[in-house]
Amino acid sequence: MTIFLYLIAMHSLLVGIALIIIPADNLGYFGFEDYQGNFFKVQGGVFHIVLSLVYAIAAKNIDKHQILVVLTIAAKFIATFFLFSFYVIIEQVWVVGVSGAGDMIMGILVWYLWRLYNRSGRKSVC
Numbered sequence: 027m028t029i030f031l032y033l034i035a036m037h038s039l040l041v042g043i044a045l046i047i048i049p050a051d052n053l054g055y056f057g058f059e060d061y062q063g064n065f066f067k068v069q070g071g072v073f074h075i076v077l078s079l080v081y082a083i084a085a086k087n088i089d090k091h092q093i094l095v096v097l098t099i100a101a102k103f104i105a106t107f108f109l110f111s112f113y114v115i116i117e118q119v120w121v122v123g124v125s126g127a128g129d130m131i132m133g134i135l136v137w138y139l140w141r142l143y144n145r146s147g148r149k150s151v152c
Contacts, residue, residue: 027139031085035078042074057119095140102133
């Protein structure tokens, strides 16, 4: 569980940095054809970096920060709902659909590992 949470933290950190440094003109490669401005792109990057800290703190001491594991699961499922809804209702941007699938897989795995962790008497699970 600890390793997986650290991997999620690293993923979120890298996505956050990428959102901040990739020029808006290059977002067309990811399916955003007419994106203009930088504020919301950078805001999304900062949000990912903040969440990466939450995931890393949860991983560091799962027993002490159980609520952060619950927050991780909630964040992943809320992101899944948002991303899939956006993709279906608003605009079929390929990276949004892929991100929704990725968040869904991460959320399911964290939830599953969390259940195993709790059933094991809080022994190391993954």
